[in-house]
Amino acid sequence: MKVLMTALLAACSACAQVGISEAIELKGLKAEVVDYKGRRAMKFIEAPGAQGDGQLCILKQYTIKDGTIEVWLAGEPGASAGTGARGFVGVAFRVRPGGEKYEAFYLRPTNGRADDQVRRNHSAQYISHPDYPWQRLRKEFPEKYESYVDLAPGEWTRVRITVKGRQARLYVHDAAQPTLIVNDLFLGEDGGGVAFWVGPGTVAHFADFKVSN
Secondary structure, eight states, X not given: OOOOHHHHHHHHHHHTTTOBOSSEEEESEEEEEEEETTEEEEEEEEOTTOOSSOEEEEEEXXXXXXXXXXXXXXXXXXXXXXXXXXXXXXXXXXXXXXXXXXXXXXXXXXXXXXXXXXXXXXXXXXXXXXXBOHHHHHHHSTTTTEEOOOOOTTSOEEEEEEEETTEEEEEETTOSSOSEEESSOTTTXXXXXXXXXXXXXXXXXXXXXXXXX
16 A cells, blocks of 8 residues: 555645644644655644644554555754754554554654764664653663664655564665664554654654555
8 A cells, every 4th residue: 555645745734724634633733734855745843732752643544564664754853842852753653543552663863963872872762652652661671672873853864664563673764774673562463553753842844655565
C-alpha cells in the first residue's frame, strides 16, 4: 500500500482548523501546508494546552503490521521552546485506535552535532507509548533503545522504518545499515495505524511520505 503526499497535503489543508477529516486526525497539534526548503510539506506545532511528551497526526486510512514507512522530515525547537527542547520529530506505527497506544521512532536533531558526547548518543530514540516512555527506557535499559546519528535541526532528513513481527529498524540518511534496531517491540506483533509524531516545543515538517505493506 502506498499513499501519495499530495492527498495528505490536501487533507491537511482542508482540516487544519478543525483537526479531523476523512484522511487525518490531529491530536494535540496545529497543522498547515507550506513550502519548506524546496518541498511541499505539512507543518506542525503543538496546539495550545497540549500535554505529554508527544503529539500525533494520525493518517486514518493507513495501517501497518509488517512493512516499510518512508518519509522526509525536519524538526527544530520553536522560538518559545524551553532549554530542554531538541526539535523532537518522528513517526509512530502500529497505532491503536485513538492514539492511546503506539510504537515510535523519533530524532532529537539538536543532539546530532552537540559538543557533549552523551547528548550525541541520544540522537535517535525508540519508545512504546504509554508504558515505556524514554525516561523509563533510559533508566531500565541504558543505551538499548537510543543511538547516535548525524543530524542538523531544521534540515530535511530521510527516514525509513522497517517493521516485521516484534522487530523494527530505523534507517536515516539512506544508510545501508540501521541507526537503531529494536528486537522486542513492547506492543507485540499486532498491526495498527501510522502517524507523524511531534515532541514538545518543536516546529516539524513532513514530506514525501509512503507506506508499503
